[in-house]
Amino acid sequence: MTDERYDGDDDLEDRLADLDDEAAERRATTLRAGLDDYELDDEDRVLLTEGDLEDAQAGPGPALPVLAIVGRPNVGKSALVNRILGRRAAVVEDTPGVTRDRVTYRAEWEGRDFTLVDTGGWEPDAAGLDAAVAAQAEIAVDLADAVLFVVDATVGATSTDERVVRMLRSSGKPVLLVANKVDDARLEPLVAELWSLGLGEPWPVSALHGRGVADLLDHSLKVLPLESAVARPEAGGPRRVALLGRPNVGKSSLLNKAAGEERVVVAELAGTTRDPVDEQIELAGRVWRFVDTAGIRRRTHLSQGADFYASLRTQAALERAEVAVVLLDVTQPISEQDVRIIDLVLESGRALVLAYNKWDLLDDERRRYLEREIEQDLAHVSWAPRVNISARTGRHLEKLVPALELALDSWDTRIPTGKFNAFLAELTAAHPHPVRGGKQPRILFGTQAATRPPTFVLFTTGFLDPGYRRFVQRRLRELYGLEGTPIVLNMRVRERRART
Numbered sequence: 486m487t488d489e490r491y492d493g494d495d496d497l498e499d500r501l502a503d504l505d506d507e508a509a510e511r512r513a514t515t516l517r518a519g520l521d522d523y524e525l526d527d528e529d530r531v532l533l534t535e536g537d538l539e540d541a542q543a544g545p546g547p548a549l550p551v552l553a554i555v556g557r558p559n560v561g562k563s564a565l566v567n568r569i570l571g572r573r574a575a576v577v578e579d580t581p582g583v584t585r586d587r588v589t590y591r592a593e594w595e596g597r598d599f600t601l602v603d604t605g606g607w608e609p610d611a612a613g614l615d616a617a618v619a620a621q622a623e624i625a626v627d628l629a630d631a632v633l634f635v636v637d638a639t640v641g642a643t644s645t646d647e648r649v650v651r652m653l654r655s656s657g658k659p660v661l662l663v664a665n666k667v668d669d670a671r672l673e674p675l676v677a678e679l680w681s682l683g684l685g686e687p688w689p690v691s692a693l694h695g696r697g698v699a700d701l702l703d704h705s706l707k708v709l710p711l712e713s714a715v716a717r718p719e720a721g722g723p724r725r726v727a728l729l730g731r732p733n734v735g736k737s738s739l740l741n742k743a744a745g746e747e748r749v750v751v752a753e754l755a756g757t758t759r760d761p762v763d764e765q766i767e768l769a770g771r772v773w774r775f776v777d778t779a780g781i782r783r784r785t786h787l788s789q790g791a792d793f794y795a796s797l798r799t800q801a802a803l804e805r806a807e808v809a810v811v812l813l814d815v816t817q818p819i820s821e822q823d824v825r826i827i828d829l830v831l832e833s834g835r836a837l838v839l840a841y842n843k844w845d846l847l848d849d850e851r852r853r854y855l856e857r858e859i860e861q862d863l864a865h866v867s868w869a870p871r872v873n874i875s876a877r878t879g880r881h882l883e884k885l886v887p888a889l890e891l892a893l894d895s896w897d898t899r900i901p902t903g904k905f906n907a908f909l910a911e912l913t914a915a916h917p918h919p920v921r922g923g924k925q926p927r928i929l930f931g932t933q934a935a936t937r938p939p940t941f942v943l944f945t946t947g948f949l950d951p952g953y954r955r956f957v958q959r960r961l962r963e964l965y966g967l968e969g970t971p972i973v974l975n976m977r978v979r980e981r982r983a984r985t
Contacts, residue, residue, distance in 0.1 A: 497911050509903030516906055516930045520944060523979040532934060532942060548713040552705060553602040553625045556635035557645050561665040564692035565635060566590065566603045569702065594702045599709060602629060627801045628715055631659040631708045634684065638664040638675045642682050650682050659708040662687045663701060668694055715805060723765060723774040724893055727806035729830065731822055734812045735842040739876035740775050743768055769886035776802050808836035808892050815841045816851065819858040827866055834938045836892035836970050837869045840885065845875040868962055870969050892969025898939055900965060902932050912960055918953050940973040948978055
């Protein structure tokens with residue numbers, strides 16, 4: 486199903502303009518009250534009552550310190566996360582490998598807030614064990630201020646644990662060794678064996694029963710800084726810009742030209758840059774922090790040695806950035822690799838600017854092909870600001886600033902709940918969802934759960950077709966701009982409460 490079937494000549498913008506804020510809020514309150522007739526869980530109620538909490542807490546101030554939990558599969562990392570949070574937020578099963586992605590939670594202990602990161606475990610029999618272990622550990626540790634390394638005290642130190650320890654020592658990050666599954670005093674003698682790992686005193690805990698967790702958290706707060714050295718900076722500091730692209734596309738040349746000096750090595754040899762290079766520069770009267778990254782190669786998972794780790798560090802740099810400038814070489818056809826890099830930015834939720842580099846080398850024939858390639862291959866990011874530049878000569882480099890500002894403003898946008906629900910009501914009245922299997926899904930209520938990027942949650946009576954979701958996103962962009970930022974649209978399908 487395509488989005489065109491929903492197109493129409495309606496006057497949605499005019500109708501919403503005639504609706505004042507007070508009337509919009511009254512309508513939203515009525516719709517929210519109607520949700521009482523549907524089955525809601527605890528997360529729903531938190532979202533409906535504290536949806537603005539994240540953005541109310543954001544603003545100028547120190548970035549929260551980050552505490553990462555790492556370890557082999559099934560040592561109790563997610564159970565420890567739940568114990569620290571005081572709720573069942575992470576999925577816990579006896580089956581190893583349930584957690585596969587790094588999941589971030591906001592935690593609090595003794596009046597101090599911090600960010601807690603749950604990570605996937607490492608399979609001891611996975612192919613390329615050393616690479617897999619280092620890959621997971623490098624990203625998790627690189628994005629943390631301190632690390633809790635969890636070991637199963639009932640099993641003892643394994644060869645996999647020892648491989649991780651070698652990487653942790655070289656990271657320079659504070660590491661606390663956590664001996665989990667010490668459920669009672671009879672098991673405490675097992676902890677002594679873990680001194681052999683060389684990470685200092687093991688902290689015996691039982692994530693299942695909570696034994697020793699308070700002491701562990703007390704000590705964790707001592708090693709965590711008051712302000713994170715790695716987390717994305719809060720409003721008020723220089724905005725972080727990651728330069729991404731294929732090898733040899735001109736990222737280092739762009740950084741050097743923007744900085745006004747030879748800050749990083751530039752060579753014809755692809756892959757010269759290995760480590761992300763931070764540089765604070767002034768561009769168009771505003772200070773920015775640019776991060777030059779290693780080029781992302783075609784098959785990261787098959788790369789070896791320095792290239793493999795350079796790609797991992799590039800992904801970590803992207804996660805710390807706020808906006809990504811993806812450079813594309815206009816003298817070469819847009820490739821699958823270019824599209825994959827752009828999709829990596831979309832998955833990270835960062836704002837996006839497309840910089841078409843080497844524009845001074847473009848002839849008329851290549852320009853015709855390029856426009857066709859953009860239309861065919863980059864249609865899914867047609868909302869991203871586009872800048873035509875030459876990193877070598879500095880041509881049109883100043884045009885990057887308004888594009889970056891536009892993307893970041895969109896990334897930070899919050900739509901009031903009243904106006905958002907007025908938008909949904911008018912849109913669905915003019916373009917209702919098609920009937921599927923004799924039923925027509927309805928949108929009951931909507932709220933913006935977060936910014937950076939704008940994230941919306943729709944409470945619905947049924948699953949919305951992908952085409953209809955794209956239609957809602959497109960109309961949001963038409964009405965509110967939102968150029969340069971991904972839009973996340975989540976659904977919560979809820980059934981009507983049974984009558985008693």
